[in-house]
Amino acid sequence: MLKDQKTAPNYFSYLESILEKLQQSNSEEINLYSNDSVQLLKSEYSALWNNPAVGIRVIDTEGNILRMNKSFADLMGYEIEELENTNDEDLGLSIHRVENEKRIKKINKSTELFTETEKTFVTKDAKNINCNIYSTKLKRNNSDYDNILEIIIPQKSYSGSEPIVKYQKDFLHTLLNNIPNPVFFKNKNGIFLGCNKVFELLVNEKVDELFGKSEYDIFPNEIARQEVSTDKELFRTGKSLAYEAKFDFGNETFQNVLINKSVFYNQEGEISGVIGIVIDLTDRKEFEDTLLKSEKKLKDSNAAKDKFFSIISHNLRSPFTTLLGFSDMLVDDFDNFGDDEKKSFTMEIQKSARHAYSLLDNLLLWTKCQLGNLKIKEEFIELTFLIDEVFNNQSIYAKSKNIILENRIPEHINIFNDKSLLTKVFDYIVNNGIKFSNELGRVIIRSEIVNDKVKVTVEDSGIGMSETELSKLFKLEEQNIKYGTKREKGTGFGLIICKELLANLNGSIDIHSVKDIGTTVTVNLSKSA
Incomplete structure (x- = not known):
């Protein structure tokens, strides 16, 4: 065993295990003097032979160099080919010939696996290097003498434990930084x-x-x-x-x-x-959050669609029930009804047909918005004239409740947008204003330009809404039919359609309302869709 085991226990324990295997075998294949054994050392025990921290060589008892690793040649400043089959004296590697002979004799007489000695080498550029040498004998087959394996460690650069420690440290440092x-x-x-x-x-x-x-x-x-x-x-x-x-x-x-x-x-x-x-995990978390939001959005969308179609199916059933009921009565007993009754039935049929048409039109618009199939046709629009047209559309309804419609939009406010879709938006809003206003009420529309945006406000003096009602206004799944001041029935999702349309027209909608005071709807539009 190596006397100074504490200096490098891991390294020399590993080396001893290798050498014990080599020493225990008498076969030519792993005799270090043979080419095959050198190949074995370079392959199976490459960690030892290729260790850049230590020089390794095999010499005979005369000091002739038989084999060496690259680290030893580099330490001496030579190429491997220059050192093979030479000795220290030939190349001037040693300056103490007698001491060298004594060292080899000491190794040959030793019964230890390792013998620790010191030696001064002279490099190719004439520098002296004091080294610790750890030597072990290697038997040659069919011979009475041994070869010697030497592990050479420079004293100036390393202590006994430093070669493997430095090698491991450098390796770990490189590994960590990669x-x-x-x-x-x-x-x-x-x-x-x-x-x-x-x-x-x-x-x-x-x-x-x-x-x-x-x-x-x-x-x-x-x-x-x-x-x-x-x-x-x-x-x-x-x-x-x-x-x-x-x-x-x-x-x-x-x-x-x-x-x-x-x-x-x-x-x-x-x-x-x-x-x-x-x-x-930032990217992964963001991706997970995106998935969760998409999942929630999809669930909400599906729930909204289910609610929407539930509303549509329920609301369509009512007008068609009226249509079928009155038309069946007219067909079955036409001659038995007077003119006034026939006119009344016809008016109910017309009213139900208009309501059904409005529902189907809303369904078509909403579907186009959801599918992204809404075609925008921009044109020059004088806003005051567009509102005049809307008021004209709603005039009969307004007169039936004595509601005053006021257009206070200046003539100079113009935009580029889809006139047909904007007309539908303001038709919905003005119709709601009339529906939820009492007789002799007012619906007033104003407009102004704010930061290159056109702001349009529709103000009514109707019954207003509570905070709870406002919070549910644009949630399709929360929609409930609310009747007007004269029990007028609506579709329940006209404002939702308005919001969808305005989103496609590069606009937005905001609503402020006070219970029993009235409601103000603000439509924000870009000058161009």
Whole structure:
């Protein structure tokens, strides 16, 4: 066994296990003097042979170099081909020939697996390098003498344990910095010992600035307390821990994160600290939120459609019942009714037919809006003339209730939009104003230009609405038929159609109402759809 095992226990334990296998075999295949055995060393034990931290060579008892790894040649400043089948004296690699002979004799006499000696080498550029050499004998088949395997470690650059430690440190450093996620490690007291480049960017601190700080020095108190708590749980169980958190690092890069933590151990097998990796979940969370919103929107849309068709089917049944009832009576007993009765029946049939037509027209408009099939035909519109046309459409209804219609829109307000669809919108709104106004009431329309937008207000002196009624006004699933001041019956979703149409016309609608005072409907329009 190596006397100074404490200097590099992991490395030399590994090396001993390799050499014991080699020493126990007498076969030519793994004799280090043969080409086959060298290939074995380079392949099966490549971690040893290709280790850049140590030089390795095989010499005979005369000091002739039989084989070496690249690290030894690099250390001496030569190419491998220049050193093969030579000895230290030939190339001036050694300055103490007698000491070298004594060293080889010491190795041959030793009963230990490893013999530790020192030697000064002279490099190709005439520099002296003091080295620790760990040597072991290798038997040659059919021979009475041994070859020697030497592991050469420069004293100036390394102590006994440093070659493998440096190699591992460099490897881990490279590995950490090539991980695309932030990685950190802390001791048991929550003090940061290191991190990778991505974590530096995350907390906006370099690793040397981070070293020695705690969570409370890096994160807000709430986050720091959470991290300390999860670390305690980790130390208690010794198991890995993964949890989601929402971090605000101030750079708006990481918000929702998944943190994976594990403990690491010291040489005594005791928990020494925590290593963690942070995975950004922001995109995933946004995608999940989008899916949830889409799902809710789809459910709401389906519920609205179900409600809509329920309203349509219910409302259509009523006018058609009237149509069929009065028309059947006229067909069956036409000659038995007087002219006044026939006229009354005909008026009811007309009223029901108009109501059914209005329902079907609303259904068609709503369907086109939902499918995106509404065709917009822009044209120049003088707004005051459009409102005159709307008032003309509603004049008979207004006169029946002695409602005064006032158009107070200035003549200079013009827009480019779809005249037919806008006429429908204002027809709905004015009709509602008349419907929910008492006799001798007023419906007044005004307009003004505000920040390149055209603002149109329709104000009535009707019965108004409560806050609860207002909150349900544009929710199709909440619609209930509300009768006018003379028990006029509507479709229940005229304003919903208005909102859909205005959305397609690059406009919007707002409603303000006070119970028993009246309602003001505001339509906001762009100068062009």
